[in-house]
Amino acid sequence: MTIDWQALAAEHKADYLTDLTTMLRVPSFRDDSQATAEAPLGPGPKAALTTFLAIAARDGFKTKNIDNLVGYAEYGEGDETLAVLAHVDEMPAGNGWDTDPFEPTIKDGKLYARGASDDKGPGMAAYYGLKLVKELGLKLNKKVRFIVGTDEESNWTGMKRYFEVEPAPTLGFSPDAEFPLINGEKGNVSLQVHFGTTDTGDFNLVSFDSGLRENMVPREAVAVVTTSANEQLAADFTAFLDQQPVTGELKVVADGVQLEVIGKAAHGMEPKNGINAGTYLASFLNQYPFAGDARDFLAFTANQLHDDSRVHQLGLAFTDEVMGDLTMNVGLLHFDHQAGGDLTLNFRYPKGIEPQELTAGVQAKLPAQATVSQGDFMVPHYVDPEDPIVKDLMAVYRRQTGDHDSQPEIVGGGTYGRMMKRGVAFGALFPHTEDTMHQANEFQPVDDLMAAMAIYGESIAVLATDK
Secondary structure: OOOOHHHHHHHOHHHHHHHHHHHHOOOOOOOHHHOOOOOOOOHHHHHHHHHHHHHHHHOOOEEEEEOOOEEEEEEOOOOOEEEEEEEOOOOOOOOOOOOOOOOOEEEOOEEEOOOOOOOHHHHHHHHHHHHHHHHHOOOOOOEEEEEEEOOOOOOOHHHHHHHHHOOOOOEEEEOOEEOOOEEEEOEEEEEEEEEOOOOOOOOEEEEEEEOOOOOEEOOEEEEEEEOOOHHHHHHHHHHHHHHOOOEEEEEEEOOEEEEEEEOEOEEOOOHHHOEOHHHHHHHHHOOOOOOHHHHHHHHHHHHHHOOOOOOOOOOOOOEEOOOEEOEEEEEEEEEEOOOEEEEEEEEEEOOOOOHHHHHHHHHHHOOOOOEEEEEEEEOOEEOOOOOHHHHHHHHHHHHHHOOOOOOOEEEOOOOHHHHOOOEEEOOEEOOOOOOOOOOOOOEEEHHHHHHHHHHHHHHHHHHHOOO
């Protein structure tokens, strides 16, 4: 039977956009400050999960909610399981949007909303791909589970719970990256650098705040300082803004002079795509005679971290021939003269180097009173390009797009695909489309999402039926 997957997808466009809009209207970033026993990651992730499961139940899928952390829609029977792993949580919206991030808006064929690209748009396209398979009544040789997690952007608590209490899938993919296919993902570890509270110079750092998440390049940074040299500070700041790729504002506030810098947010897997407002502001302030821990906080950020995603200043630059460069994102920066200072450095590392080496390397560059601690980490993941899942998915992509030049890729991003030995990331960002994940004005072209739906439908059919 010949199936026109693109025509089938087009028939479902209106319903898909309706369901996607319903999902996008749910703010679903993790918020531990509002966590409860019934909503362990906050109300947003729970609401997004239950909203998705209600859609799946409406469509006749068997569904299961596991502790309001993770859930799935199931179709078919078989001893083996094909998994599609998506997530319904998202990054905080942040500032700088031209539209309401939680009121989906289509302009010039592009759907704007937080989660449009990462990952509700692609995730719902993959879900509709499974829905196409179900409506066709194809005879499957595997059980298919569409599994949705609720904190992919932080600690993966939900998906980890799934793998604790449910059998591991045989193979699968995550619609949470880019086409044509991701068969390798770098390791991921965050280090926290801690500074004390001393601040007794002619300039005092009352506060410094930048960043929303460790895996996001900070768009904004705000510092408050006290000094008798306000006029010189203002003149220097104006000159700085004229010379650097950032904007900003200086104003007098109750506890000193407030300086704000605006850069550009980006996904932390490739910091070069953003402009880190936090490290730019620290570099500006580093020229003044701060003292003690405030000086160390600013100097370390300015001299060892600023504009150095390949960590040459830390002496940790490393490249693997297959997996590429080690990268670092300075995701969170905070200081105040009562609580001290903290930096969160998110590393994406290839095979050939270990988190312990990164921790030791950072510690070796720190001033004597500062310390570093290591968080949880994920090891590098790699699936051989000759594995049938890679070859099958690449064949579907090439058949539907006509793109026979693109090859499987290795990236710094981390997806749920790495939780399976035979797991890959597969779309939905096409090579010709701008990557706006984790940024203000996040979007995905509607035509791209419809093309992805068709690709996902055929892919599930190929992977879960007898060829």
